[in-house]
Amino acid sequence: MLIATLIAAGRLDDRLLGDALDRVPGATFQAWLDEGDAADLVVPELHEARIALEGWQGCDVIVQRAEQRAKRLLVADMDSTMIGQECIDELADYAGFKPEVAEITERAMRGELDFAHALAERVALLKGLDATVIGRCLAERIRPNPGAATLVRTMRAHGAYTLLVSGGFSDFVSPIAAELGFDDFRANVLERHGDALTGRTQGPVVDSASKKAALLEAQTGLGLSSDAVLAIGDGANDLPMIEASGLGIAYRAKPVLAGAADARLDHHGLDALLWAQGFPRRDWVLG
Numbered sequence: 689m690l691i692a693t694l695i696a697a698g699r700l701d702d703r704l705l706g707d708a709l710d711r712v713p714g715a716t717f718q719a720w721l722d723e724g725d726a727a728d729l730v731v732p733e734l735h736e737a738r739i740a741l742e743g744w745q746g747c748d749v750i751v752q753r754a755e756q757r758a759k760r761l762l763v764a765d766m767d768s769t770m771i772g773q774e775c776i777d778e779l780a781d782y783a784g785f786k787p788e789v790a791e792i793t794e795r796a797m798r799g800e801l802d803f804a805h806a807l808a809e810r811v812a813l814l815k816g817l818d819a820t821v822i823g824r825c826l827a828e829r830i831r832p833n834p835g836a837a838t839l840v841r842t843m844r845a846h847g848a849y850t851l852l853v854s855g856g857f858s859d860f861v862s863p864i865a866a867e868l869g870f871d872d873f874r875a876n877v878l879e880r881h882g883d884a885l886t887g888r889t890q891g892p893v894v895d896s897a898s899k900k901a902a903l904l905e906a907q908t909g910l911g912l913s914s915d916a917v918l919a920i921g922d923g924a925n926d927l928p929m930i931e932a933s934g935l936g937i938a939y940r941a942k943p944v945l946a947g948a949a950d951a952r953l954d955h956h957g958l959d960a961l962l963w964a965q966g967f968p969r970r971d972w973v974l975g
Contacts (some may be wrong), residue, residue, distance in 0.1 A: 689730060689731070689753070689754045690730065690732070690734055690737070690748055690751060690752070690753060691718070691728050691729070691730065691731075691732050691739045691751070691752060691753070692712070692715070692728070692729040692730075692738075692741065692750070692751045692964055693721070693726060693727070693728055693749065693750045693751075693758065693842060693964045694708055694726065694728075694729060694747055694748075694749050695725070695726045695728050695746045695747060695748040695749070695750075695942060695955075695956055695960050695963055695964075696725070696726075696748075696955075697725045697960070698724060698725060698746075699724070699789075700723075700725055700726065700855075700881055701724065703857065704745060704747075704903070705727060705895050706742060706860045706973075707745075708729070708744070708747070709729065709955060710730070710973070711740040711741060711744065711747075711789070712731055712736065712737045712741065713732075713736075714732040714733075715729050715730065715731045715737065716729065716730045717729060717730075717733070718730050718925075720784075720828050720968045721966070721967075721968050722963070722968050723961045724762055724842045724943060725882045725963070725969070726960070726963035727766050727825065727851040728966075731751065731835045732781075733821065734751045736877060737749070737751045738751050738951070742804075742951075742952060743952075743954060743955075746955050747955065747957050748952070749951065749952060749970055750935075750937075750951045750961070750963075751950075751951065752930070752950070752964070753915075753937075754800055754943070754967060755915070755964050756830075756913070756915040756916050756934065757873035757964075757965055757967060758846060758848075758966055758967070759843065759848055759916055759917060759918035759934070759935065759975045760847065760848050760849065760850060760910065760916040760917075761795055761849050761850075761851070761903075761906055761907055761912055761916060761917045761918065761956075761969070762839070762840065762843050762849070762850045762851065762901075762918050762919075762920075763846055763851045763853055763902065763903045763908060763917065763919045763929055764840075764850070764851070764852055764870075764905065764919070764920045764921070764935065765853065765854060765899070765919070765920065765921035765922060765923070765926045766852055766853075766854035766856055766860075766861055766864060766875075767856050767920045767922075768797075768810070768923070768940070769833070769920060769921055769922045769939050770832060770833060770834065770836045770852065770868060770940075770958070771830055771831060771832050771833070771836070771864060771891060771946055772831055773829060773830055773831070774790070774793050774856075775825070775830060775856045776789060776793060776810055776811075776857070776861040777789050777790040777793055777855065777874065778825050778829045778830065779815065779817070779821070779822065779825050779837040779926070780810065780813060780815065780909075781816065782814060782815075782821045782824070782825060782959060783814055783817045787815075788813065789810045789813060789973060792809055792810050793806070793810065793889060793907060794850075794916060796923070796924070797923030797924055797925070797942050798924060798942050798944060799923075799924030799927075799942070799944040800942070803855060803893075803895045803896060803924075803925045803934075804893045804895050805857065807876070807889070807893060807895075807896065808888075808889075809879070811885075811887055811888060812887045812888070813887070813888025814878075814887055815886060816883075816884050816885065817884065817885045817910060818827065818883055819878075819880055819884060819885055820886075820966060821885050821946050822857075822859045822860070822878075823859075825860075826860055826863060832864070832867065832975075833939075833957065833958055834957035834958065834974065835956075835957030835958035835959030835960065835975075836868050836957075837867070837868045837869060837960045837974075837975020838958075838962070838972055838973065838974050838975040839926055839958045839959050839961040839962060839975075840868045840869045840870055840975070841868075841869045841966060841973040841974075841975050842959075842962050842971070842972045842973045843918075843962075846870070846967070846971075847975045849871050849906060850870045850871050850872075850893070851870065851871060851872050851873065851874070851902060851903070851906050852864070852865045852868070852870040852872070852874070852875075852876045853873070853874045853875075853894065853898075853899045853902050853903070853929070854874065854876075854894065855871070855875075855876065855893075855894050855895060855899075856875055856876065857876050857877065857878050857889075857923055858873075858875040858877050858878075859877065859878060860875075861873045861874075861875035861920075862875070862925050868975065869887070869975070870953055871941070871968055873892050873901045874898065874899070875894055876889045876891075876893060877889055877890050877891050878890075880882075883894075885972065895924040895925060896924070896926070896927060896928045896929070897926065897928065899921075899926065899929040900928035900930065900932050901931045902927045902929075903917065903932055913934070914932065914933060914934045916934060917932075917933040917934045917935070917967075918933060918934070918937065918961070919933035919935070919936050919937070919938075919959070920936045920937040920938075920939050920943065920953075920958070921937075921938070921939065921941070922938065922940055922941045922944060923941070923942050924942060924944045924945060927944065928947055930945060930948065930949050931948065932968050933936070935950050935951070935964075936948075936949045936950045936951075936964035937949055937950070937951055937952070937953055937961065938951070938952045938953070939953045939958070940953070942955060953962075964974055
């Protein structure tokens with residue numbers, strides 16, 4: 689059975705719900721998840737339902753098989769996904785290079801540049817920056833996206849393992865992972881000489897292949913099928929892990945990812961993915 693979770697928080701009334709059913713031939717109402725916010729529809733075909741409802745009237749729709757709906761593994765990107773910023777862009781501002789770095793970041797996230805090369809090019813512009821600026825940047829500029837902590841904490845409360853994977857830097861990823869409640873994280877490491885950044889990373893680069901490998905390693909370690917895995921990201925370097933997951937979500941994503949993901953989340957906070965997993969708000973652990 690295919691379930692389409694229709695989300696229009698605060699405005700999903702009977703009229704809007706009826707219009708949605710009319711847009712998908714053969715669709716039927718199954719149940720409210722939270723009346724006025726989200727409801728489940730039974731639909732005969734996945735792609736037809738997604739095309740009919742995705743983005744319509746500012747709604748988000750997640751279409752999936754009813755089996756294994758509540759996921760047991762969450763693998764999430766960080767920058768512009770779990771948080772609202774690109775950490776390297778913000779850090780580069782303290783070095784006086786934000787416009788240059790932000791342009792490279794944008795092109796890399798659109799899939800126009802090789803990620804590892806783009807990372808090295810951007811990190812090189814940070815050479816000589818006092819490493820203590822990282823803590824200042826984190827405190828002054830980095831903020832979680834709405835619903836991020838609630839998504840992570842609720843999934844963990846219901847038995848899921850949560851992994852934050854980032855092409856960014858451990859100086860940011862480690863504290864954000866702890867703040868949001870992730871079990872573990874993967875990230876790049878900024879090299880230092882004394883108290884200054886060298887303009888290089890150290891160790892293997894966490895890129896798109898590494899993100900997918902981390903997902904598969906966690907999935908195998910937990911003895912799960914891909915159907916039990918939820919992955920979410922926003923850019924081209926998230927594409928392999930999105931494709932490897934049972935339910936891949938594009939969050940406010942670049943076109944290359946939005947077109948390939950199983951569903952898009954364009955209008956609601958990250959906690960809306962709890963409705964997609966069948967959890968009404970009374971079962972959420974608020975962040």
